[in-house]
Amino acid sequence: MGTRMATNMINKGLKLKVYDIDSAAARNVKGATVVNSPKEAAQDVKVVITMLPDSSVVRESVRGKDGIVEGISKNGLHVDCSTCEPQFARELYNFAKENGYRFLDSPVSGGVTGAQAATLTYMLGGNKSDVDFVEPILLTAGSRVVHCGDSGAGQIAKLCNNLLLAASMTAVCEAMNLGIKMGLDGKLLASIINTSTGRCWSSETYSPVPGLMPNVPSSNGYEGGFQMKLTAKDLALAQSTALSCGAPLPVTGLVHQLYRVMMTKGYGNKDFSSVYEFYQ
Amino acid sequence: MGTRMATNMINKGLKLKVYDIDSAAARNVKGATVVNSPKEAAQDVKVVITMLPDSSVVRESVRGKDGIVEGISKNGLHVDCSTCEPQFARELYNFAKENGYRFLDSPVSGGVTGAQAATLTYMLGGNKSDVDFVEPILLTAGSRVVHCGDSGAGQIAKLCNNLLLAASMTAVCEAMNLGIKMGLDGKLLASIINTSTGRCWSSETYSPVPGLMPNVPSSNGYEGGFQMKLTAKDLALAQSTALSCGAPLPVTGLVHQLYRVMMTKGYGNKDFSSVYEFYQ
Amino acid sequence: MGTRMATNMINKGLKLKVYDIDSAAARNVKGATVVNSPKEAAQDVKVVITMLPDSSVVRESVRGKDGIVEGISKNGLHVDCSTCEPQFARELYNFAKENGYRFLDSPVSGGVTGAQAATLTYMLGGNKSDVDFVEPILLTAGSRVVHCGDSGAGQIAKLCNNLLLAASMTAVCEAMNLGIKMGLDGKLLASIINTSTGRCWSSETYSPVPGLMPNVPSSNGYEGGFQMKLTAKDLALAQSTALSCGAPLPVTGLVHQLYRVMMTKGYGNKDFSSVYEFYQ
Amino acid sequence: MGTRMATNMINKGLKLKVYDIDSAAARNVKGATVVNSPKEAAQDVKVVITMLPDSSVVRESVRGKDGIVEGISKNGLHVDCSTCEPQFARELYNFAKENGYRFLDSPVSGGVTGAQAATLTYMLGGNKSDVDFVEPILLTAGSRVVHCGDSGAGQIAKLCNNLLLAASMTAVCEAMNLGIKMGLDGKLLASIINTSTGRCWSSETYSPVPGLMPNVPSSNGYEGGFQMKLTAKDLALAQSTALSCGAPLPVTGLVHQLYRVMMTKGYGNKDFSSVYEFYQ
Incomplete structure (x- = not known):
């Protein structure tokens, strides 16, 4: 994700310093x-952007040895595009405040495909003025910036969207598998669903059935795309967020457990649409 | 449904005989x-259309006292728009064949709203020539006719679409409830979802959150719309169909059970989007 | 099952005629x-006992070519030990009445092990006098006869017990897998559970963890025992029975779906405790 | 719990200092x-025992203002009987080591009833010599001490047992509700289950069906017993523990979500067997 976003930013004329623990990347x-x-990446720049696998890595990059806090300018801006728990976003926001700089949580939607095509949606949590400031920069690698509310709100919006994505993809897998096993033509069934009440992003643009669409993971052995272990991570974050506010998540919980069963069978690195294969 | 469809047909110039066990209707x-x-309804007409609550009522209307089989013309056409199990459609198809007339299963998608607005989609199973014959008639009360395959295929397509609908609506309820409980604005969250990967018919056109959209059941005390007991019926049909072909339906199964729990709490006559209220 | 029961009956001195579609058996x-x-099996005997895989086979044995109804004595007694839906038991009861003989549903609990050791429990539905009459005969191959109520009540009791068995076995698999993965000794954990509130038949007598107990399927590659496809059949019967009376079964439904997923992975012929292996 | 345990200890002749944030208790x-x-409670005693609602309260009692660490003797022993995550037990163990005293995690099984009757089972994690030392003291308020392994092992065993308890109780509710709705007598059905493969602690000693047993919460409006919000807490701890080791928990996850739905309906303070009432 990070490589693709950085490349798009440079192509739009921005000057970038980049750091990755893997220097080849x-x-x-x-x-x-x-x-x-x-630290070096954060020195003398308008904005520092992080895109990392989870909150512990983000925390290390900020507060660890040679971390962002050591390099960032007074009143500088750190934008974290990683997907993390909302509470962690607020922790970083407060840490930034105490250390004289600004922070926004800004997870993205659109996946690797969106990163490649510069069509990411950014969901931001934090101060409106900071969102306005960073918007033109973010749009060099995306197509939409949404200010979701106070610090943490970007993460909440991302988790809500992603649990819905995971559930609807899994339900598409159930519907397509049932229909095809009962003798329907997959393309025909998809076209019916896509013009009926079952229509959703997963069915319209990312069919889990191999061969129905080109350029989707299902047509490529479920390689690429949105790895199940990452989807599972988002669902775990959604669950712990839900615990904090008393919202029940039965369907999300079941999808999460299904992923966890599949991860014991080697599906962790496959695309999350591989539930279709697993059901067969 | 039947009343609305019949009214549209008449408004488009068709001549209709109608029968309902409740003559006021x-x-x-x-x-x-x-x-x-x-029997009388079936006499001397080009096509007999039934729209009934379940297969036992359809069977009675066909084979019961003064049933369709007694009135239908030789080589006449019976189109059943009820939602039933695929196997029952095949039973009626074979029964028709043995009795010298023709049969199509033709469940519809679009609900009461679609019936009112004449925008129903018909999913047909049976012979292509019969579908071609009846298409202009059906389109007086709908906007789309899809030939899904052999007898029963219309029912299969309908069940596949509806399980996906039920699952995605329930997941929308989980996502919106979580986000709103965590402090997000409902309209904002819906707009994010509707332009992201969580986008689906349920969120875009039929929000389960009261007050976000006019003219949807959630803004009307979950009255009208698609009654939970009917959605539950479709999910039960999907399950029994899945049993016959070995397709697993974990998410569908859970949604079905959730409905069944809710039905013990008086939600059977409410719209299926009332899961949102139940989660609160 | 049938072979083992018949052998025990003969060993206790009963005279038996036996019929199996597979004459070697x-x-x-x-x-x-x-x-x-x-028909021949039913002629000139005090009681006809059937033990068959499902209701369609039982129906065939009764009403099919050379069926029981053709041979059974006037006022004879048919006892069906198969597991079937309660409604089917009532169908056979009424059929018997109309044809001048008596009928009891009598599914058994105890499995192959119980059949071998003559420790089966019979759960009977039908008339008390018929239960009293057949009790000494049944006890030659079992240890307990319970009159559960009117026709069908035996099947209901069996399904209720079996759904609880399936759910508790699956939960034992989750508990043992979690504990062992977290570093606990399996034997120790089992001994704690067996003397605590988690204690149940599955944990005490039929551990799903290989090597904890001798002579259970888990210690024999999950061969023998209670095949998952048969457990799944019972859960499907429980679901359709629950549909008829409005009882929700969320946990049972999930276990059923888990089995159905596992059956797509080749577990249908393995013992139902193989969920433990599947979770690893 | 704490009051009952302390009273039993005093009745057996132990001298106790007690502290509660609510001094009336x-x-x-x-x-x-x-x-x-x-701090005062920890001074000059052979052992300090804590029994508290969750890990944050335990942490405060140890490391907060006037906490245990300030009063405990050099090489003293702290035994925590609260139910917490295994990782927290290890944190306290290491903290004790660094501060020159000893620590055991020792959650209990048996609930309020067991605390009253001095029949608790203690599940201990930590050093064997410390377990041996404290065993006679613990047995003044319980009947069994089990050394489960290294620090944290007591908590793991407790969570494994409790997830199995929650799942089997919920399955008992499903089985009993189905059978009774289908016309079986509740006492008869329970007696069949209790002598068959569905037999478990929940059915044998703690029936969720009102009126089947005296002195259980179901016969007292689901008051007393094991509050659903506490069971839900244990299931959340089990889930987060399972995340750390990759063990799937589908059934446990569903039961947890069912509780969370019920908690939105006011069941949080009722006994966990009230699922039976909820299903009706």
Whole structure:
């Protein structure tokens, strides 16, 4: 994700310093200056953007050895595009405040495909003025910026969207598998669903049935796309967020457990649409 | 449903005989000739259309006292728009064949709203020539006719679509409830979802959150719309169909059970989007 | 099951005629007279006992060609030990009445092990006097006869017990897998559970963890025992029975779906405790 | 729980200092010396025992103002009988080591009834010598001490048992509700289950069906017993523990979500067997 976003930003004329714990990945971003630490990346820039696997890695990049807090300018802006729990976003927001800089949570929607095509949606939590400031920069690698509310609100919106995505994809897998096993033509069934009340992003643009669409993971052995272990991570974050506010999530909980069963069968690195294969 | 469809047909210039076990309902169809039995309704017409609550009622209307089989012309056509199990459609198809007439299963998608607005989609199973014959007639009360395959295929397509609908609506309820409880604005969250990967018919056109949209059941005390007991019936049909072909339906099964729990709490006559209220 | 029950009955001194569609299976019962049809088996005996895979086979054995109804004495007694839906038991009861003989549903609990050891429990539905009459005969192959109520009540009791069995076994699999993965010794954990509030038949006598107990399927590659496809059948019967009376079964429904997923992975012929293996 | 345990200990001749944030509760323990802080309670005693609602309260009692660490003797022993996540037990164990004293996790099984009757089972994690030392003391308020393994092992065993308890109780509710709705007598059905493969602690000693047993919460409006919100807490701990080791928990997850739905309907303070009432 990070490599693709950085490349798009450079192509739109931005100047970037990049850091990755794997320096080869950093060097993949043509036209960027590779640096040796988050601290260096944060020095003398308008905005520091992080895109990392989980909150513990983000925390390390901010507060660890040679971390962002050591390099960021007074009143600088840190935008975290990683998907993390809302409470962690608020922790970073308060930490930034105490250390004299600004922070926005800004998880993205659109996945690897969206990152490649610069069509990401950013969901931001934090101060409106900071969102306005960073919007033109973010749009060099995306197509939409939404201010969701106070700190943490971006993460909440992301988790809500993603639990719905995971549930509807899994339900598409159930519907398509049932119909095809009962003798319907997959393309025909998809076209009916896509013009009926079952229509959803998963069925319209990302069919889990191999061969119905080109350029989707299901037509490529469920490689690429949105890895099940990452979807499972988002569902775990949704669950712990739900615990904090008393919202029940039965369907989400079941989908999460289904993923966890599948992960014991080697599906962790496959696309989350591989539920279709698993049902067969 | 039947009343609305019949009214649209008459408004488009068709001549109709109508029969309902509740004769008041039949008289509601202005401009139609009310008759006293399915047999009478079936006599001397190009096509007999049934729209009934379940397969046992359909069977009674066909094979019961003064049933359709007693009145239908040689080589006549019976189109059943009820939602039933695929196997029952095949039973009627074979029964028709043995008795010298033709049969199509033709469940519809679009609900009461679609019936009112004449925007129903018909999903047909049976012979192509029969579908071609009846298409212009059906389109007087709908906007789309899809030939899904052999006898029963219309029912299969309907059940596949409806299980997906039920699951995605329930997941929308979980996502919206979580986000709103965590402090997000409902309209904002819906707009994010509707332009992201969680986008689906339930969120875009039929929000379960009261007050977000006019003219949807959630803004009307969950009255009208698609009654939970009917959605539950479709999910039960999907389950029994799945049993016959070995397709697993975990998410569908859970949604079905959730409905069944809710039905013990008086939600059977409410719209299926009332899961949102139940989660609160 | 049938072979083992018949052998125990003969060992206790009863005289038996036996019929099996697979005549080799019938000849396995040493000391019995092998006959050529259900009709022959039913002629001139005090009681006809059936033990068959499902209701369609039972129906065939009763009403099919050379069926029981053709041979059974006036006022004779048919006892069906198969597990079927309660409604089917009532159908057979009424059929018997109309044809001048008596009928009891009598599914058994105890499995192959219980059949072998003559420790089966019979759950009977029908008239008390018929239960009293057949009790000494049934006890030659079992240890307990329970009159559950009117016709069908035996089947209801069996289904209720079996759904609880399936759910508690699956929960034992979850508990043992979690504890062992977290580093606990399996034997120790089982001993704690067996003397605590988690104690149940599945944990005490039929551990799903290989190597904890001798002579259970888990210690024999999950061979023998209670095949998952048969457990799944019982859960499907429980679901359809629950539909008829409005009882929700969420946990049972999930276990059923888990089995159905596992059956797509080749577990249908394995013991139902193989969920433990599947979770790993 | 704490009051009952303390009273039993005093009745067996132990001398106790007691502290509770609610001093009235502390004064309820006849014969104990009421003190003003965890620190005071920890001074000059052979062992400090805590029994608290969750890990944050335990942490506060140990490391907060006037906490146990400030009063406990060099090489003293702290035994925590609260139910917490295994990882928290290890945190306290390490904290104790660094501060020169000893620690055991020791959650209990048996509930309020067991605490009253001094029949609790203690599940201990930590060093064997410490377990041996404290065993006679614990047995003044219980009947069994089990050393489960290293630090945290007591909590793991407790969570495994409790998830199995919650699942089997819920399945008992499904089985009993189905059978009774289908016309079986509740006492008869329970007696069949209790002598068959569905037999479990929940059915044998704690029936969720009102009126089948005296002195259980179901016969007292689901008051007393094991509050659903506490069972739900244990299931949440089980889930987060399972996340750490990759063990799937589908059935447990569903039961947890069912509780969470019920908690939105006011069942949080009722006994966990009230699922039976909810299903009706």
